[in-house]
Every structure is written in C-alpha cells, then in structure tokens.
Amino acid sequence: MNINLFSTFFKIALTNFGGGNTMTRELEALFVDRRKLLTKEEFADLLVMAQTAPGVQAVNLSVFIGYKLKKVSGAVCSTLGVALPSLLIILLVTLLYNKLKDYAVVASIFNGIRPAIVVIVAIPVFRLADAARIGWTNFWIPIASALLIYIIGVNPIYVLVAAGMGGYLYGLLVKPTEQE
Template sequence: MRNIYIESFATFFKIGMFTLGGGYAMIPLIEQEVVARRGWVTKEEMIDLIAISQSCPGVFAINLSTFIGYRLRKTRGALCTSIGTAMPSFLCILLIAMFFHQFDDNPVVAAIFRGIRPAVVALIAVPTFDLARSAKVGWANCWIPIAGALAIWAFGVSPILIIILAGLGGYVYGKYIKPTE
C-alpha cells in the first residue's frame, strides 16, 4: 500500500530539486506529475489552482503545492507538498551561503548564470502560453498583461495595484459582463 504523504513529499521534492527559474518554471513539471502521471487533480482544477496561487501572497510554487496537497489530504497533505517543494531550495541556498564567498568574483560562475537566464525565460514563457491556451484566452485579451507590464515598467505603478485591479476586473467580468454575452 502506498503512502500518499511520502509520495506527495517525494514528488514535490523532486520537482523542487530539478527546476530552475522559480515557480512559473515548475508549472509544466507539476502539471506532468500531478495531472498527467498521477491524476491527483484534473486539468481544469490545475488551471484554477494556478490562478488562486497567483493571487495569494507568498511564493507561487509554495502556494501551488500547498493547494494541491490540501486537495489531496487536507492540512497534512498541504504540509507534505509544501515542505517537499521548499526543502531543495532551502538546502541549495544553505550550501551556497556556506561557500559563496569562494565564488563571488569567479568569471566562470558569472558566465554560467548569464547562460542560464535565457533558458529560465523560456521555462516561464512556455507554461504562460499553455495556460492562456487552456484557459481559452484569445488574442483580444492579450492587452491586459501587456498594459500591466507597461504600467509597472514605464509609470512605476505598484504590481500590487495591478493585481488588485486585475482581480476586480475579473470579478466584474465574471459577475456582470460574461452572463450577458
């Protein structure tokens, strides 16, 4: 008999250990493991969990893993998946902190990080486009993230304000506009 707590911890530990680029880069791996391979949540539930995780304060990957764990086995499941996701990063940062002073000015390490950056951008872009396609976001709605990014970059608008306005806009659209379409 399998132990769902150990299995969920190990699954999210593995995802956390082998993903570079943060929470958004984890989305394809989490989706592959949780939806396709293990069937813990459906594709539709995954999209909803991603949306909820994005709107909550805190680290996206931890939020997502917590919601999936809670969906599996309530509080204990959430603890297992959250710790599994956070543990690899914690251990890596601990090791780096212990030895970083030896690599501060190393040009090879700097070159490695410069080489990783484009791969991380791709790892974030691909799930973003996949989510937009799954959520049936058309080209007519592409102005929303572009306008948000420009408002933050060009005008110094707080990202928190953008998130709040997007949430309110989504609520108004879902409550009042979509039912009339």
C-alpha cells in the same frame, strides 16, 4: 500518498531552478497530464491563487495542490518537500559563495543560465493563457495589465481588483450564453 507528495515536490524542487514559474510546467505535466489528479481548470485556478496569495509562488502552489489532494496533511508534506531542497542548496551556496564567486567558469555558467530561465518562465504563461481561455477577444487584458505593472508601475493588486470588477460588470452586461 503523503510521503509521495513530499518526495514528488522534493524531487521537482531539487531539479528546477528559477522559482515557482519554472516548476509550474513540471507540476502541470505531472498532476494534470500524467497522474490525472487535477483538471487543467483546477490547476489553473490553483496557480492563480498561488500567484495572487502573499508569499513564494512555489510554496503557495505546493500548499494548494497538497491541500486539494490530501487536505492539511497533504499541504504540510508538499510544502516541506518543496521548501527543503532550496533551504539545503542555499545553505551550501552560502558556505561556498565567497570562495567561488571570482572564478570565471562560475560567472560564465550563470551568464548562460539566465537567458534559459527567461524562456522556462515564459512557457507556462502561454499554457496558462490557453487554460484561462484567453483568445482574440480578450488578449488585450493581460497585455494591458503587464504594461500597467511593468512600464507605469501600477501596483498588481490594483490591476487585479480592476480586472475583477471589469469581469463582474461584463458578466452583468452579457448574457451567460454569450460569455462562452
């Protein structure tokens, strides 16, 4: 299974561009929908931990999924699998960048890729909202959080702490049967 984790993460990392957010849907489809090794809730929890932990999201998510499935050896294999393609590609691009950057075709390709990456990153956000049970009563929380971070420049850590405290206080004030 560990070599399978390595090869799975290697293939996904090799064929996805844009970082952890673009891999999220592929990983969810594979580990939740097809292989049924994780539930939607487990995947959502691992994704939240990966996003809030320091470091690169794709690497964090690979560590958490690998550890959940096969403990330390799974975490090591999945992390190596997700990191190695990027390392190899960066080495290759670094070697070729100065020779290719002035070609109009290369610039055009990157101009076409950028908008597509935005959409690829947005799709997992909507799926995560469903798994996190964001509905009409609490949809304002991620919107307010995004506005605080993006427009006002509030540190995301402060937003997470405030949201956690708000959730705790809400849990104290509302009976458990009302929270569902």
